[in-house]
Amino acid sequence: xxxxxxxxxxxxxxxxxxxxxxxxxxxxxxxxxxxxxxxxxxxxxxxxxxxxxxxxxxxxxxxxxxxxxxxxxxxxxxxxxxxxxxxxxxxxxxxxxxxxxxxxxxxxxxxxxxxxxxxxxxxxxxxxxxxxxxxxxxxxxxxxxxxxxxxxxxxxxxxxxxxxxxxxxxxxxxxxxxxxxxxxxxxxxxxxxxxxxxxxxxxxxxxxxxxxxxxxxxxxxxxxxxxxx
Numbered sequence: 001x002x003x004x005x006x007x008x009x010x011x012x013x014x015x016x017x018x019x020x021x022x023x024x025x026x027x028x029x030x031x032x033x034x035x036x037x038x039x040x041x042x043x044x045x046x047x048x049x050x051x052x053x054x055x056x057x058x059x060x061x062x063x064x065x066x067x068x069x070x071x072x073x074x075x076x077x078x079x080x081x082x083x084x085x086x087x088x089x090x091x092x093x094x095x096x097x098x099x100x101x102x103x104x105x106x107x108x109x110x111x112x113x114x115x116x117x118x119x120x121x122x123x124x125x126x127x128x129x130x131x132x133x134x135x136x137x138x139x140x141x142x143x144x145x146x147x148x149x150x151x152x153x154x155x156x157x158x159x160x161x162x163x164x165x166x167x168x169x170x171x172x173x174x175x176x177x178x179x180x181x182x183x184x185x186x187x188x189x190x191x192x193x194x195x196x197x198x199x200x201x202x203x204x205x206x207x208x209x210x211x212x213x214x215x216x217x218x219x220x221x222x223x224x225x226x227x228x229x
Contacts, residue, residue, distance in 0.1 A: 012046040040091045
């Protein structure tokens with residue numbers, strides 16, 4: 001991602017016009033010094049695009065003699081070359097400084113990236129552990145659910161068996177009550193029969209006592225006479 005520009009083209013053009021208004025020479029280094037920074041290449045491009053007009057009220061210089069004009073042109077060329085050399089050195093130094101800062105920034109960013117990668121790796125391991133723990137918890141919950149379901153089914157079966165047992169117990173109680181009732185009836189019948197037997201025995205005794213004794217019958221002897229032929 002490119003770094004944001006500190007100075008816009010409008011700021012550079014305003015600095016150029018300010019130099020023009022003050023009657024100063026316009027060159028990339030002066031503009032850069034006026035701004036307090038900036039890219040020399042961009043300043044050159046803005047200077048080339050900007051129409052530099054003389055300041056209001058500026059006097060039109062009288063034409064110089066040819067010899068002075070040649071000397072002025074030579075000195076101007078030398079000065080321009082000298083300024084260009086200085087500007088080049090400054091630009092190289094600024095570029096080196098900027099590159100150094102950029103390298104430091106890259107190293108810093110790389111260090112941060114490595115730290116972020118370590119944090120991401122640790123976070124990934126933590127997420128994996130949490131997912132493993134979640135899977136274990138889900139398995140335990142599934143086991144508890146199955147056990148709960150089985151227990152509920154067992155409780156239902158026990159309740160059904162208990163209801164059946166209660167029904168059988170009530171039936172057994174009814175059978176026992178019927179047996180007890182039958183036993184009471186049998187005991188009453190037995191007591192009635194005993195009383196009937198005792199009454200019959202008494203009647204028989206009375207009948208024996210009131211009836212005459214029978215005479216004893218003599219035994220008849222059977223004499224067989226022998227017949228002669």
